Amino acid sequence: MSRNPPENTGPAETELRQAIELLFYAYRDFIAEPDAMLAHHNLGRAHHRTIYFIGRYPHITVNELLDILKITKQSLNRVLGQLLNEGYVIQTTSAQDRRRRLMELTEKGRGLERQLTENQRIRIARAYKDAGPDAVAGFRKIMLGVITDDKDRHRFDPPKTV
Amino acid sequence: MSRNPPENTGPAETELRQAIELLFYAYRDFIAEPDAMLAHHNLGRAHHRTIYFIGRYPHITVNELLDILKITKQSLNRVLGQLLNEGYVIQTTSAQDRRRRLMELTEKGRGLERQLTENQRIRIARAYKDAGPDAVAGFRKIMLGVITDDKDRHRFDPPKTV
DNA sequence: CCATTTATATCAATAATACTGACATATATT
DNA sequence: AATATATGTCAGTATTATTGATATAAATGG
Numbered sequence: 001m002s003r004n005p006p007e008n009t010g011p012a013e014t015e016l017r018q019a020i021e022l023l024f025y026a027y028r029d030f031i032a033e034p035d036a037m038l039a040h041h042n043l044g045r046a047h048h049r050t051i052y053f054i055g056r057y058p059h060i061t062v063n064e065l066l067d068i069l070k071i072t073k074q075s076l077n078r079v080l081g082q083l084l085n086e087g088y089v090i091q092t093t094s095a096q097d098r099r100r101r102l103m104e105l106t107e108k109g110r111g112l113e114r115q116l117t118e119n120q121r122i123r124i125a126r127a128y129k130d131a132g133p134d135a136v137a138g139f140r141k142i143m144l145g146v147i148t149d150d151k152d153r154h155r156f157d158p159p160k161t162v
Numbered sequence: 163m164s165r166n167p168p169e170n171t172g173p174a175e176t177e178l179r180q181a182i183e184l185l186f187y188a189y190r191d192f193i194a195e196p197d198a199m200l201a202h203h204n205l206g207r208a209h210h211r212t213i214y215f216i217g218r219y220p221h222i223t224v225n226e227l228l229d230i231l232k233i234t235k236q237s238l239n240r241v242l243g244q245l246l247n248e249g250y251v252i253q254t255t256s257a258q259d260r261r262r263r264l265m266e267l268t269e270k271g272r273g274l275e276r277q278l279t280e281n282q283r284i285r286i287a288r289a290y291k292d293a294g295p296d297a298v299a300g301f302r303k304i305m306l307g308v309i310t311d312d313k314d315r316h317r318f319d320p321p322k323t324v
Numbered sequence: 325c326c327a328t329t330t331a332t333a334t335c336a337a338t339a340a341t342a343c344t345g346a347c348a349t350a351t352a353t354t
Numbered sequence: 355a356a357t358a359t360a361t362g363t364c365a366g367t368a369t370t371a372t373t374g375a376t377a378t379a380a381a382t383g384g
Binding site for chain 4: 206236240261262
Binding site: 223224225235259261262 | 330331332333334335
């Protein structure tokens with residue numbers, strides 16, 4: 001019987017620490033500029049996330065949003081209430097199930113979303129272009145590995161056409 | 163004169179959106195378990211970040227921490243005050259410049275840091291192992307591309323030996 | 325040596341994001 | 355008709371962050 005190859009002990013401590021820090025720094029820098037812009041509109045980061053995902057999944061319901069954002073209904077309600085009040089988002093009632101509120105962005109909402117996300121797009125586009133397609137594939141693999149899998153798959157489907 | 167190759171128009175819209183979402187989901191899931199653990203100690207995410215970077219850079223000063231965390235002095239002070247009070251961190255005064263407070267973790271602080279970060283290490287280790295070394299290299303490249311460069315380089319140096 | 329800068333700390337007021345828990349209403353399902 | 359689901363809302367609280375003002379000690383520059 002042949003001996004097994006040496007155990008793969010996994011990534012070294014330094015490598016793990018670096019990854020943790022990369023995530024921290026990337027996230028920190030990723031939200032800095034949108035946060036600053038949001039402040040001018042008297043909105044916060046939570047509004048950005050909400051607007052983003054409503055734009056991403058037009059006709060999304062409250063429960064679907066809650067599932068993505070992983071916050072409580074009460075928290076979302078405050079944010080959503082403001083966005084509705086200030087005309088960034090409109091609700092319609094589902095014809096199939098009249099309990100459901102289908103959310104979508106107004107023109108104003110789409111405008112703000114575009115503004116807010118533009119800086120993030122530029123960052124990603126630059127990083128992708130500089131690093132090349134192989135790096136992009138690796139990045140995706142690792143990120144997907146870090147994310148907790150969940151059964152209800154609403155993620156990474158191609159955006160619905162509006 | 164030969165014609166130039168077609169312009170690289172950069173990553174497609176769908177690709178950019180996916181990257182934004184990968185960052186959101188990864189960060190969301192990355193902090194979920196540490197947050198839950200912190201709650202048992204009546205501490206929050208800010209304490210984790212602070213403990214982490216003090217562990218990472220023993221003898222770090224207040225200003226250096228502020229520069230990493232990008233929060234205000236007043237915010238950090240509350241967090242740091244609690245950590246000192248509760249014996250997770252100790253301060254010593256720099257001999258070279260007696261205005262400077264050098265922070266390091268106590269045994270208790272190291273214990274908590276290990277506990278909090280363990281889940282994150284496991285996530286990274288699994289993702290790295292599953293995706294392989296090329297993916298890791300790609301991941302690093304992209305993440306570094308996303309991070310805002312800054313002149314004062316305290317990042318990604320090998321940890322100082324304690 | 326004196327003026328200025330740097331490093332840290334602290335007080336007060338406020339905002340944003342989130343939480344738990346309770347309760348209400350409309351609609352759908354069984 | 356009873357129950358479950360989807361949403362909304364009220365009340366109270368915690369955490370993380372902000373701005374702005376002020377204080378103190380120690381280092382540095384002229």
